[in-house]
Amino acid sequence: MKKQITTHRILWTSFFVDLLDVVMNIGVAILTHSVVMLSEALQGFADLLTSGFLLIGYSRSKKRADGEFQFGYGKEIYFWTLLSVLAMFFVTATLSIVFGYNRIIKPEPIINTPFMFAGFAVAFATNSYACLLSIKRLCKNMNSKNIWQSFKRSALIEVKTASVLDLIGTLSAFFGIIAFIILMLTGDYRYDGYGALIIGINIACMSVVLMIELRSFIAGKSVSSQTIKTIKQVALATRGVRGVSDIRTMHQGSEKFMLNIDITVNDSLTAHEIGVIIDTLKVNLMSAIKNIRYIQVELDN
Numbered sequence: 001m002k003k004q005i006t007t008h009r010i011l012w013t014s015f016f017v018d019l020l021d022v023v024m025n026i027g028v029a030i031l032t033h034s035v036v037m038l039s040e041a042l043q044g045f046a047d048l049l050t051s052g053f054l055l056i057g058y059s060r061s062k063k064r065a066d067g068e069f070q071f072g073y074g075k076e077i078y079f080w081t082l083l084s085v086l087a088m089f090f091v092t093a094t095l096s097i098v099f100g101y102n103r104i105i106k107p108e109p110i111i112n113t114p115f116m117f118a119g120f121a122v123a124f125a126t127n128s129y130a131c132l133l134s135i136k137r138l139c140k141n142m143n144s145k146n147i148w149q150s151f152k153r154s155a156l157i158e159v160k161t162a163s164v165l166d167l168i169g170t171l172s173a174f175f176g177i178i179a180f181i182i183l184m185l186t187g188d189y190r191y192d193g194y195g196a197l198i199i200g201i202n203i204a205c206m207s208v209v210l211m212i213e214l215r216s217f218i219a220g221k222s223v224s225s226q227t228i229k230t231i232k233q234v235a236l237a238t239r240g241v242r243g244v245s246d247i248r249t250m251h252q253g254s255e256k257f258m259l260n261i262d263i264t265v266n267d268s269l270t271a272h273e274i275g276v277i278i279d280t281l282k283v284n285l286m287s288a289i290k291n292i293r294y295i296q297v298e299l300d301n
Contacts, residue, residue, distance in 0.1 A: 018048035028119035046092035050084035074253020089207035096200030103193030127169030134163030240277035256293040
């Protein structure tokens with residue numbers, strides 16, 4: 001039986017990959033005196049911190065609604081994701097760029113280079129695997145094979161963040177390998193700094209992409225046009241509904257959203273008959289679209 005790729009599995013996979021990266025890269029950085037390996041260790045540490053934030057946010061977003069938070073805690077995932085992105089941008093990217101620049105202007109010899117290459121190879125393999133899990137989850141959730149469209153349309157902000165984190169780890173290892181090969185061929189130890197500098201810039205750029213994505217969800221992004229179309233089709237197929245005048249939606253955390261729909265019915269219907277139509281509509285919508293958390297149906301006169 002094929003193991004299901006769940007958000008919980010993706011986040012824990014990313015966490016353990018980052019933990020392995022931190023331990024391994026710190027050890028290799030000490031053995032080789034390489035600043036690019038130090039950048040890898042910093043990137044791994046920030047990823048570990050980020051993965052931890054995502055796990056906390058995902059867990060808290062699943063809490064039941066209560067008197068203080070009557071619509072639930074779904075949006076809390078945005079807060080913890082924001083902390084993750086800020087840590088990536090201001091800590092990891094900045095330190096990698098600073099260390100890389102310092103090594104460029106003041107190059108130093110690297111020792112025990114086989115350990116350096118092995119560290120990059122392991123980091124590339126583990127981060128690639130974790131990134132692939134996230135991409136499969138996004139594409140499966142959106143029923144699409146287009147990776148970029150699945151990324152843009154998906155509301156799984158924690159999976160999107162994990163995918164970017166693991167992509168950063170993969171690209172960082174790749175750039176590190178390239179810098180290492182050039183260094184070995186030329187004997188120019190400045191390429192150790194160039195590798196760290198590129199890794200830092202890569203992390204900063206990816207962080208900006210995540211900030212842009214996160215901003216739209218915090219601001220109250222609506223669901224996709226395809227989901228809106230499905231909502232309208234279900235409503236019009238409900239007996240007693242003559243038309244749909246307005247549909248408004250807003251994401252409420254991972255995979256959940258609020259729906260406000262205005263419908264028209266026959267003026268001759270009694271209050272009881274209208275109540276039956278509204279109740280039936282809610283049931284039909286909840287059955288057809290599993291991600292609806294709350295539904296508000298209003299009559300348009």
